[in-house]
Amino acid sequence: NLPNKEGIVERGRDFFLPVDLFRHLAKTGEVRLVEWSNGTDAWLTFGEFSLDGAEVNGLLERHGFFWQDHPDVGYGIKTLVDGNWQERNVGCSPSREWIFPLLPTDNIFDLEVHYDLTVELRAKLVICQQGIVLFPVVVGSHISASDTLPNARLFRVLVKANDGLAPLARKMAEVDKLLGISWAGLGLEGIRRVQDLFSDFSTVRGYLPESLAEMKIFCPNPKSERRSEDMYVVASAQAEVIKDWRDQLRTFLELN
Structure with missing residues (x-):
């Protein structure tokens, strides 16, 4: 799940898995x-x-x-x-x-x-x-x-x-x-796949070694192993996701 410190981030509202997007389309099209x-x-x-x-x-x-x-x-x-x-x-x-x-x-x-x-x-x-x-x-x-x-x-x-x-x-x-x-x-205007969002985050940081993402220090994980686990984050939740990644990276670097 996405970082959920205050209990306000929900699947189906703030982020979607592929099956959620298909269900949303089916419901919209009846x-x-x-x-x-x-x-x-x-x-x-x-x-x-x-x-x-x-x-x-x-x-x-x-x-x-x-x-x-x-x-x-x-x-x-x-x-x-x-x-x-x-x-x-x-x-x-x-x-x-x-x-x-x-x-x-x-x-x-x-x-x-x-x-x-x-x-x-x-x-x-x-x-x-x-x-x-x-x-x-x-x-x-x-x-x-x-x-x-x-x-x-x-x-x-x-x-x-x-x-x-x-x-x-x-x-x-x-x-x-x-x-x-x-x-x-x-x-769902502005929704983005979490991998693409992380790519932008890495670019802004200048350079992040690929190994950091593979070490699974980030939540949500930008390197999902299965397509069924791909997350799509709505525009209103993207800033919070990036903020959490930034905090997680800072904590990791301080401890290592």
């Missing part, structure tokens, strides 16, 4: 958050939808998507392909396909072929220096495209086809590939 156990990764989910039906398939076709047959496996799978221009990644083949499995049936008299054409709209979250970046992701029932551009395109089409989605999903559908939300946009 969207469900799914957290990974590692404490550093999470995504927003906007709901599940079906690609079955003439209306949605007509919309997909108009936006350059098509269904691809697989004669080698018969009717075992069904594949949706983004037929638009793709970005070139050196050494990697484009990942622009969603593969859907055949639905099992116990009805031997059902001669129709049915597939699980369910997809889920998500936003992958990445923290950067200026705020949080949201990458649109469409996850299918079997194998999904991994390239950013096809995901953004399909995300955009499905948002247009479904009313009642969260405003944040519609905002994501208005951009080409990703959406950045600034700290100011989240009501």
